[in-house]
Amino acid sequence: MNAVIPIREATAGCGEAPVLRERGQREVFCGLTGIIWLHRKIQDAFFLVVGSRTCAHLIQSAAGVMIFAEPRFATAIIDERDLAGLADCNDELDRVVTRLLERRPEIKMLFLVGSCPSEVIKLDLSRAASRLSGRFSPDVRVLNYSGSGIETTFTQGEDACLAALVPSLPAAAATAPASLMVVGTLADVVEDQFTRLFAQLGFGTDKPAVRFFPPRRANDLPEIGPNTKFLLAQPFLADTARALEDRGAQRLAAPFPLGVEGTTAWLRAAADAFAVDAGVFDKVTAAGRERATGALARHRLQLAGKRVFFFPDSQLEIPIARFLARELGMHLVEVGTPYLHRQHLAEELDMLPAGTLLSEGQHVENQLDRCREVRPDIVVCGLGLANPLEAEGMTTKWAIELVFTPIQGYDQAADLAELFARPLVRRMKLVA
Ligand code: SF4
Numbered sequence: 155m156n157a158v159i160p161i162r163e164a165t166a167g168c169g170e171a172p173v174l175r176e177r178g179q180r181e182v183f184c185g186l187t188g189i190i191w192l193h194r195k196i197q198d199a200f201f202l203v204v205g206s207r208t209c210a211h212l213i214q215s216a217a218g219v220m221i222f223a224e225p226r227f228a229t230a231i232i233d234e235r236d237l238a239g240l241a242d243c244n245d246e247l248d249r250v251v252t253r254l255l256e257r258r259p260e261i262k263m264l265f266l267v268g269s270c271p272s273e274v275i276k277l278d279l280s281r282a283a284s285r286l287s288g289r290f291s292p293d294v295r296v297l298n299y300s301g302s303g304i305e306t307t308f309t310q311g312e313d314a315c316l317a318a319l320v321p322s323l324p325a326a327a328a329t330a331p332a333s334l335m336v337v338g339t340l341a342d343v344v345e346d347q348f349t350r351l352f353a354q355l356g357f358g359t360d361k362p363a364v365r366f367f368p369p370r371r372a373n374d375l376p377e378i379g380p381n382t383k384f385l386l387a388q389p390f391l392a393d394t395a396r397a398l399e400d401r402g403a404q405r406l407a408a409p410f411p412l413g414v415e416g417t418t419a420w421l422r423a424a425a426d427a428f429a430v431d432a433g434v435f436d437k438v439t440a441a442g443r444e445r446a447t448g449a450l451a452r453h454r455l456q457l458a459g460k461r462v463f464f465f466p467d468s469q470l471e472i473p474i475a476r477f478l479a480r481e482l483g484m485h486l487v488e489v490g491t492p493y494l495h496r497q498h499l500a501e502e503l504d505m506l507p508a509g510t511l512l513s514e515g516q517h518v519e520n521q522l523d524r525c526r527e528v529r530p531d532i533v534v535c536g537l538g539l540a541n542p543l544e545a546e547g548m549t550t551k552w553a554i555e556l557v558f559t560p561i562q563g564y565d566q567a568a569d570l571a572e573l574f575a576r577p578l579v580r581r582m583k584l585v586a
Pocket of ligand 1 (some may be wrong): 184185186205206208209210212268269270271301302303304
Protein backbone atom coordinates (compact mmCIF):
# COMPACT_ATOMS: atom_id res chain seq x y z
CA MET A 155 0.00 0.00 0.00
CA ASN A 156 1.27 3.48 -0.80
CA ALA A 157 0.96 6.40 1.52
CA VAL A 158 1.98 10.00 1.17
CA ILE A 159 3.12 11.07 4.60
CA PRO A 160 3.07 14.85 4.81
CA ILE A 161 5.42 16.15 7.43
CA ARG A 162 5.17 19.89 6.86
CA GLU A 163 4.85 22.16 3.87
CA ALA A 164 8.23 22.55 2.23
CA THR A 165 9.56 26.06 2.37
CA ALA A 166 12.93 25.81 0.64
CA GLY A 167 14.75 22.69 -0.48
CA CYS A 168 13.30 19.28 0.39
CA GLY A 169 14.47 19.06 3.99
CA GLU A 170 10.96 18.61 5.28
CA ALA A 171 9.18 17.66 2.08
CA PRO A 172 6.63 14.85 2.01
CA VAL A 173 7.93 11.48 0.87
CA LEU A 174 6.01 8.84 -1.05
CA ARG A 175 6.71 5.64 0.87
CA GLU A 176 6.20 2.44 -1.11
CA ARG A 177 6.37 -1.18 -0.11
CA GLY A 178 6.03 -3.94 -2.67
CA GLN A 179 8.06 -5.91 -5.16
CA ARG A 180 11.63 -4.60 -5.48
CA GLU A 181 14.01 -4.81 -8.42
CA VAL A 182 17.47 -4.45 -6.92
CA PHE A 183 20.71 -6.39 -6.63
CA CYS A 184 21.65 -7.95 -3.30
CA GLY A 185 24.50 -6.92 -0.99
CA LEU A 186 26.90 -9.51 -2.41
CA THR A 187 27.55 -7.03 -5.22
CA GLY A 188 29.58 -4.85 -2.83
CA ILE A 189 32.30 -7.51 -2.83
CA ILE A 190 33.27 -6.34 -6.31
CA TRP A 191 34.50 -2.95 -5.14
CA LEU A 192 35.41 -3.93 -1.57
CA HIS A 193 37.89 -6.62 -2.63
CA ARG A 194 39.64 -4.10 -4.88
CA LYS A 195 39.93 -1.67 -1.98
CA ILE A 196 41.21 -3.91 0.83
CA GLN A 197 44.00 -5.53 -1.10
CA ASP A 198 44.79 -8.38 1.28
CA ALA A 199 41.21 -9.32 2.14
CA PHE A 200 39.29 -12.32 0.82
CA PHE A 201 35.50 -12.61 0.59
CA LEU A 202 34.11 -16.11 0.92
CA VAL A 203 30.41 -16.14 0.09
CA VAL A 204 28.58 -18.92 1.85
CA GLY A 205 25.75 -19.46 -0.56
CA SER A 206 24.20 -21.09 -3.58
CA ARG A 207 25.04 -21.51 -7.25
CA THR A 208 22.97 -18.37 -7.90
CA CYS A 209 25.28 -16.40 -5.60
CA ALA A 210 28.33 -17.83 -7.37
CA HIS A 211 26.90 -16.80 -10.76
CA LEU A 212 26.05 -13.31 -9.54
CA ILE A 213 29.55 -12.75 -8.23
CA GLN A 214 31.22 -14.18 -11.32
CA SER A 215 29.15 -12.18 -13.76
CA ALA A 216 29.35 -8.94 -11.75
CA ALA A 217 33.11 -9.40 -11.52
CA GLY A 218 33.23 -10.07 -15.28
CA VAL A 219 36.69 -9.26 -16.50
CA MET A 220 38.36 -10.29 -13.27
CA ILE A 221 38.33 -14.02 -14.02
CA PHE A 222 41.90 -13.89 -15.31
CA ALA A 223 43.39 -12.61 -12.06
CA GLU A 224 43.77 -14.77 -8.97
CA PRO A 225 40.45 -13.79 -7.43
CA ARG A 226 40.00 -12.65 -3.86
CA PHE A 227 36.45 -13.86 -3.62
CA ALA A 228 34.80 -17.23 -3.98
CA THR A 229 31.59 -19.03 -3.13
CA ALA A 230 31.33 -22.02 -0.84
CA ILE A 231 28.18 -23.65 -2.22
CA ILE A 232 26.17 -25.27 0.50
CA ASP A 233 22.66 -25.56 -0.91
CA GLU A 234 21.05 -28.74 -2.26
CA ARG A 235 21.64 -30.64 0.96
CA ASP A 236 19.45 -32.73 3.18
CA LEU A 237 19.41 -32.18 6.92
CA ALA A 238 22.09 -34.79 7.56
CA GLY A 239 24.38 -32.96 5.10
CA LEU A 240 23.76 -29.68 6.92
CA ALA A 241 25.25 -31.10 10.09
CA ASP A 242 28.60 -31.26 8.31
CA CYS A 243 28.47 -27.70 7.03
CA ASN A 244 30.60 -26.22 9.76
CA ASP A 245 33.25 -28.90 9.30
CA GLU A 246 33.21 -28.31 5.59
CA LEU A 247 33.45 -24.55 6.02
CA ASP A 248 36.46 -25.05 8.30
CA ARG A 249 38.06 -27.33 5.70
CA VAL A 250 37.47 -24.82 2.88
CA VAL A 251 38.88 -21.93 4.94
CA THR A 252 41.92 -23.93 6.08
CA ARG A 253 42.72 -24.97 2.51
CA LEU A 254 42.28 -21.42 1.27
CA LEU A 255 44.50 -19.84 3.93
CA GLU A 256 47.22 -22.45 3.50
CA ARG A 257 47.27 -21.84 -0.22
CA ARG A 258 47.03 -18.04 0.00
CA PRO A 259 49.30 -16.79 2.81
CA GLU A 260 48.95 -13.19 1.58
CA ILE A 261 45.34 -13.09 2.87
CA LYS A 262 45.20 -11.13 6.13
CA MET A 263 41.47 -10.64 6.50
CA LEU A 264 38.73 -13.10 5.59
CA PHE A 265 35.06 -12.20 5.39
CA LEU A 266 32.47 -14.97 5.55
CA VAL A 267 29.57 -13.44 3.65
CA GLY A 268 26.09 -14.80 4.34
CA SER A 269 23.38 -15.06 1.68
CA CYS A 270 19.69 -15.94 1.25
CA PRO A 271 19.34 -19.73 0.92
CA SER A 272 17.61 -21.24 3.93
CA GLU A 273 20.55 -23.63 4.47
CA VAL A 274 22.83 -20.60 4.91
CA ILE A 275 20.42 -18.79 7.19
CA LYS A 276 20.50 -21.81 9.52
CA LEU A 277 24.30 -21.60 9.77
CA ASP A 278 25.66 -19.39 12.53
CA LEU A 279 28.33 -17.53 10.57
CA SER A 280 29.30 -15.24 13.44
CA ARG A 281 30.13 -18.28 15.55
CA ALA A 282 32.03 -19.77 12.60
CA ALA A 283 33.96 -16.49 12.19
CA SER A 284 34.98 -16.34 15.84
CA ARG A 285 35.92 -20.05 15.84
CA LEU A 286 38.09 -19.56 12.74
CA SER A 287 39.51 -16.27 14.00
CA GLY A 288 40.61 -18.01 17.19
CA ARG A 289 42.37 -20.57 15.06
CA PHE A 290 44.05 -18.28 12.52
CA SER A 291 44.70 -15.06 14.42
CA PRO A 292 46.94 -13.10 14.65
CA ASP A 293 47.89 -13.89 11.02
CA VAL A 294 44.32 -13.67 9.71
CA ARG A 295 41.28 -11.92 11.12
CA VAL A 296 38.02 -13.71 10.22
CA LEU A 297 34.80 -11.64 10.22
CA ASN A 298 31.30 -12.16 8.92
CA TYR A 299 28.41 -10.13 7.55
CA SER A 300 25.31 -10.72 5.49
CA GLY A 301 24.96 -9.84 1.81
CA SER A 302 21.59 -11.57 1.59
CA GLY A 303 19.11 -10.06 -0.83
CA ILE A 304 16.40 -10.48 1.81
CA GLU A 305 18.17 -8.02 4.12
CA THR A 306 20.22 -5.79 1.86
CA THR A 307 20.15 -3.81 -1.36
CA PHE A 308 23.40 -3.79 -3.24
CA THR A 309 25.25 -0.93 -1.55
CA GLN A 310 24.14 -2.08 1.91
CA GLY A 311 26.61 -4.94 1.48
CA GLU A 312 29.39 -2.40 1.97
CA ASP A 313 27.61 -0.98 5.01
CA ALA A 314 27.27 -4.44 6.55
CA CYS A 315 30.93 -5.23 5.79
CA LEU A 316 32.29 -2.00 7.30
CA ALA A 317 29.99 -2.21 10.33
CA ALA A 318 31.39 -5.71 10.95
CA LEU A 319 34.89 -4.27 10.78
CA VAL A 320 34.32 -1.39 13.24
CA PRO A 321 34.79 -3.52 16.41
CA SER A 322 38.28 -4.44 15.10
CA LEU A 323 39.42 -0.79 14.98
CA PRO A 324 42.05 -0.15 17.66
CA ALA A 325 40.91 2.15 20.48
CA ALA A 326 42.46 5.63 20.65
CA ALA A 327 43.16 6.97 24.12
CA ALA A 328 40.61 9.44 25.49
CA THR A 329 43.43 11.98 25.67
CA ALA A 330 44.55 11.38 22.05
CA PRO A 331 44.48 14.47 19.83
CA ALA A 332 41.53 14.97 17.48
CA SER A 333 41.70 12.85 14.32
CA LEU A 334 39.85 12.78 11.01
CA MET A 335 38.59 9.66 9.26
CA VAL A 336 36.96 9.43 5.82
CA VAL A 337 34.47 6.58 5.82
CA GLY A 338 33.32 4.68 2.73
CA THR A 339 35.06 3.02 -0.19
CA LEU A 340 36.53 5.44 -2.70
CA ALA A 341 38.48 4.47 -5.80
CA ASP A 342 42.22 4.74 -5.11
CA VAL A 343 42.57 7.59 -7.61
CA VAL A 344 39.91 9.60 -5.76
CA GLU A 345 41.39 8.78 -2.36
CA ASP A 346 44.79 10.00 -3.59
CA GLN A 347 43.31 13.28 -4.85
CA PHE A 348 41.56 13.90 -1.52
CA THR A 349 44.73 13.00 0.37
CA ARG A 350 46.59 15.69 -1.58
CA LEU A 351 43.87 18.29 -0.94
CA PHE A 352 43.75 17.48 2.77
CA ALA A 353 47.55 17.74 2.91
CA GLN A 354 47.40 21.20 1.30
CA LEU A 355 44.84 22.18 3.94
CA GLY A 356 47.40 21.29 6.61
CA PHE A 357 46.28 17.77 7.54
CA GLY A 358 49.36 15.72 8.29
CA THR A 359 51.43 18.78 9.22
CA ASP A 360 49.87 21.16 11.77
CA LYS A 361 46.66 19.05 11.82
CA PRO A 362 46.26 15.26 12.13
CA ALA A 363 46.76 13.11 9.04
CA VAL A 364 43.54 11.91 7.43
CA ARG A 365 42.81 8.19 7.70
CA PHE A 366 40.56 6.30 5.29
CA PHE A 367 38.20 3.50 6.26
CA PRO A 368 38.25 0.89 4.84
CA PRO A 369 42.04 0.97 4.52
CA ARG A 370 43.94 -0.53 1.59
CA ARG A 371 45.67 -3.02 3.92
CA ALA A 372 43.95 -5.11 6.57
CA ASN A 373 46.59 -4.29 9.19
CA ASP A 374 46.30 -0.55 8.64
CA LEU A 375 43.06 -0.03 10.55
CA PRO A 376 42.71 3.54 11.89
CA GLU A 377 42.38 4.14 15.62
CA ILE A 378 39.04 5.35 16.88
CA GLY A 379 37.94 7.12 20.03
CA PRO A 380 35.99 10.07 21.42
CA ASN A 381 38.25 12.52 19.61
CA THR A 382 37.72 10.96 16.20
CA LYS A 383 35.67 12.98 13.74
CA PHE A 384 34.50 11.27 10.59
CA LEU A 385 33.20 12.34 7.20
CA LEU A 386 30.98 9.93 5.27
CA ALA A 387 32.12 9.58 1.66
CA GLN A 388 29.09 7.44 0.75
CA PRO A 389 25.44 7.94 1.67
CA PHE A 390 24.64 4.27 2.32
CA LEU A 391 26.58 3.70 5.53
CA ALA A 392 23.93 4.03 8.23
CA ASP A 393 24.98 0.97 10.29
CA THR A 394 28.67 1.78 9.96
CA ALA A 395 28.10 5.36 11.15
CA ARG A 396 26.07 4.08 14.11
CA ALA A 397 28.83 1.60 15.03
CA LEU A 398 31.44 4.37 14.84
CA GLU A 399 29.30 6.66 16.99
CA ASP A 400 28.83 3.85 19.51
CA ARG A 401 32.62 3.93 19.86
CA GLY A 402 32.53 7.64 20.57
CA ALA A 403 33.36 9.07 17.13
CA GLN A 404 31.49 12.12 15.87
CA ARG A 405 30.08 12.44 12.35
CA LEU A 406 30.73 15.73 10.58
CA ALA A 407 27.48 16.77 8.90
CA ALA A 408 28.05 17.48 5.20
CA PRO A 409 26.66 16.81 1.75
CA PHE A 410 28.48 14.13 -0.24
CA PRO A 411 31.52 14.92 -2.42
CA LEU A 412 29.73 14.85 -5.76
CA GLY A 413 30.07 17.78 -8.13
CA VAL A 414 31.78 21.08 -7.41
CA GLU A 415 29.31 22.17 -4.76
CA GLY A 416 29.16 18.85 -2.89
CA THR A 417 32.94 18.38 -2.93
CA THR A 418 33.57 21.91 -1.66
CA ALA A 419 31.00 21.65 1.14
CA TRP A 420 32.30 18.20 2.13
CA LEU A 421 35.90 19.44 2.34
CA ARG A 422 34.72 22.58 4.14
CA ALA A 423 33.03 20.50 6.87
CA ALA A 424 36.42 18.97 7.68
CA ALA A 425 38.21 22.31 7.34
CA ASP A 426 35.78 24.02 9.72
CA ALA A 427 36.00 21.19 12.29
CA PHE A 428 39.79 21.55 12.34
CA ALA A 429 39.89 25.36 12.14
CA VAL A 430 41.49 25.66 8.70
CA ASP A 431 41.78 29.32 7.76
CA ALA A 432 39.05 30.36 5.28
CA GLY A 433 41.59 32.04 3.00
CA VAL A 434 43.72 28.89 2.90
CA PHE A 435 40.62 26.82 2.13
CA ASP A 436 39.62 29.06 -0.78
CA LYS A 437 43.13 29.07 -2.17
CA VAL A 438 43.58 25.29 -1.93
CA THR A 439 40.22 24.47 -3.51
CA ALA A 440 40.20 27.23 -6.15
CA ALA A 441 42.00 25.29 -8.90
CA GLY A 442 39.80 22.20 -8.49
CA ARG A 443 36.62 24.25 -8.44
CA GLU A 444 37.61 26.16 -11.54
CA ARG A 445 38.71 23.05 -13.45
CA ALA A 446 35.51 21.19 -12.62
CA THR A 447 33.22 24.13 -13.38
CA GLY A 448 34.86 24.55 -16.78
CA ALA A 449 34.62 20.83 -17.55
CA LEU A 450 30.93 20.75 -16.62
CA ALA A 451 30.01 23.61 -18.95
CA ARG A 452 29.83 21.50 -22.14
CA HIS A 453 27.75 18.82 -20.39
CA ARG A 454 25.40 21.48 -19.14
CA LEU A 455 24.63 22.39 -22.74
CA GLN A 456 23.49 18.81 -23.37
CA LEU A 457 21.74 18.17 -20.08
CA ALA A 458 20.03 21.42 -19.03
CA GLY A 459 16.26 21.09 -19.10
CA LYS A 460 16.32 17.29 -19.57
CA ARG A 461 14.00 15.38 -17.25
CA VAL A 462 15.46 12.57 -15.12
CA PHE A 463 13.61 9.86 -13.18
CA PHE A 464 15.36 7.76 -10.50
CA PHE A 465 14.27 4.26 -9.53
CA PRO A 466 15.56 3.29 -6.07
CA ASP A 467 18.78 1.34 -6.22
CA SER A 468 22.10 2.55 -4.82
CA GLN A 469 21.13 5.18 -2.19
CA LEU A 470 23.28 7.59 -4.20
CA GLU A 471 20.14 8.93 -5.86
CA ILE A 472 19.60 12.05 -3.73
CA PRO A 473 23.17 13.42 -3.88
CA ILE A 474 23.35 12.72 -7.62
CA ALA A 475 19.94 14.31 -8.20
CA ARG A 476 21.11 17.41 -6.31
CA PHE A 477 24.19 17.59 -8.54
CA LEU A 478 22.20 17.10 -11.76
CA ALA A 479 19.64 19.75 -10.81
CA ARG A 480 21.92 22.43 -9.41
CA GLU A 481 25.07 22.11 -11.51
CA LEU A 482 23.63 20.85 -14.80
CA GLY A 483 20.13 22.32 -14.81
CA MET A 484 18.30 18.99 -15.14
CA HIS A 485 14.69 18.66 -14.05
CA LEU A 486 14.03 16.01 -11.38
CA VAL A 487 10.79 14.19 -12.18
CA GLU A 488 11.03 11.64 -9.35
CA VAL A 489 13.90 10.74 -7.05
CA GLY A 490 13.43 7.26 -5.64
CA THR A 491 15.75 5.82 -3.02
CA PRO A 492 15.61 2.43 -1.31
CA TYR A 493 16.08 4.03 2.09
CA LEU A 494 16.02 7.70 3.08
CA HIS A 495 18.32 8.47 6.02
CA ARG A 496 17.09 11.96 6.89
CA GLN A 497 19.94 12.77 9.24
CA HIS A 498 22.78 11.76 6.92
CA LEU A 499 21.04 13.39 3.96
CA ALA A 500 19.85 16.56 5.69
CA GLU A 501 22.27 18.86 3.85
CA GLU A 502 21.47 17.16 0.52
CA LEU A 503 17.72 17.45 1.02
CA ASP A 504 18.05 21.14 1.82
CA MET A 505 19.73 21.68 -1.54
CA LEU A 506 17.22 19.77 -3.69
CA PRO A 507 14.82 22.00 -5.62
CA ALA A 508 11.63 22.56 -3.60
CA GLY A 509 8.77 20.39 -4.79
CA THR A 510 10.91 17.46 -5.98
CA LEU A 511 8.93 14.20 -5.75
CA LEU A 512 10.83 11.97 -3.35
CA SER A 513 9.96 8.29 -2.99
CA GLU A 514 11.36 5.74 -0.57
CA GLY A 515 11.22 1.96 -0.93
CA GLN A 516 9.65 0.41 -3.99
CA HIS A 517 6.49 -0.90 -5.52
CA VAL A 518 7.95 -1.50 -8.94
CA GLU A 519 4.68 -1.73 -10.88
CA ASN A 520 3.38 1.55 -9.48
CA GLN A 521 6.66 3.26 -10.16
CA LEU A 522 6.81 1.93 -13.70
CA ASP A 523 3.31 3.33 -14.26
CA ARG A 524 4.42 6.76 -13.07
CA CYS A 525 7.54 6.59 -15.21
CA ARG A 526 5.61 5.60 -18.36
CA GLU A 527 3.13 8.36 -17.78
CA VAL A 528 5.73 11.12 -17.64
CA ARG A 529 8.17 9.59 -20.17
CA PRO A 530 11.32 11.27 -18.81
CA ASP A 531 14.33 11.94 -21.02
CA ILE A 532 16.48 9.57 -18.96
CA VAL A 533 15.72 6.91 -16.36
CA VAL A 534 18.24 5.77 -13.74
CA CYS A 535 17.48 2.17 -12.77
CA GLY A 536 18.83 -1.32 -12.18
CA LEU A 537 19.79 -3.69 -14.97
CA GLY A 538 16.54 -5.64 -14.67
CA LEU A 539 14.44 -2.61 -15.59
CA ALA A 540 16.79 -1.00 -18.10
CA ASN A 541 16.23 -3.42 -20.99
CA PRO A 542 12.41 -3.37 -20.89
CA LEU A 543 12.41 0.43 -20.62
CA GLU A 544 14.87 0.78 -23.51
CA ALA A 545 12.58 -1.51 -25.54
CA GLU A 546 9.78 0.97 -24.82
CA GLY A 547 11.92 3.74 -26.30
CA MET A 548 13.22 5.25 -23.06
CA THR A 549 16.85 6.15 -22.40
CA THR A 550 18.32 4.54 -19.31
CA LYS A 551 21.39 4.74 -17.11
CA TRP A 552 22.39 1.70 -15.05
CA ALA A 553 22.56 2.70 -11.39
CA ILE A 554 25.31 0.17 -10.73
CA GLU A 555 27.66 2.13 -13.03
CA LEU A 556 27.42 5.05 -10.61
CA VAL A 557 28.95 2.86 -7.92
CA PHE A 558 31.59 1.18 -10.07
CA THR A 559 32.84 4.43 -11.62
CA PRO A 560 35.00 6.95 -9.70
CA ILE A 561 32.63 9.92 -9.45
CA GLN A 562 33.62 11.78 -6.27
CA GLY A 563 35.73 14.91 -6.14
CA TYR A 564 36.48 17.83 -8.47
CA ASP A 565 38.29 15.87 -11.14
CA GLN A 566 35.48 13.34 -11.50
CA ALA A 567 32.58 15.84 -11.67
CA ALA A 568 32.63 15.93 -15.48
CA ASP A 569 32.88 12.12 -15.64
CA LEU A 570 29.74 11.91 -13.53
CA ALA A 571 27.95 14.35 -15.86
CA GLU A 572 29.14 12.38 -18.87
CA LEU A 573 27.54 9.21 -17.51
CA PHE A 574 24.21 10.97 -18.08
CA ALA A 575 25.10 12.86 -21.25
CA ARG A 576 26.41 9.83 -23.14
CA PRO A 577 23.18 7.77 -23.29
CA LEU A 578 21.19 10.88 -24.20
CA VAL A 579 23.54 11.74 -27.06
CA ARG A 580 23.45 8.10 -28.24
CA ARG A 581 19.65 8.14 -28.24
CA MET A 582 19.59 11.42 -30.17
CA LYS A 583 21.90 9.91 -32.81
CA LEU A 584 19.69 6.82 -33.06
CA VAL A 585 16.54 8.83 -33.69
CA ALA A 586 18.21 11.40 -35.98
S1 SF4 B 1 22.43 -13.63 -1.77
FE1 SF4 B 1 20.33 -14.15 -2.33
S2 SF4 B 1 19.76 -12.55 -3.82
FE2 SF4 B 1 22.00 -12.55 -3.67
S3 SF4 B 1 22.68 -13.93 -5.33
FE3 SF4 B 1 22.56 -15.15 -3.42
S4 SF4 B 1 20.51 -16.05 -3.53
FE4 SF4 B 1 20.50 -14.34 -4.97
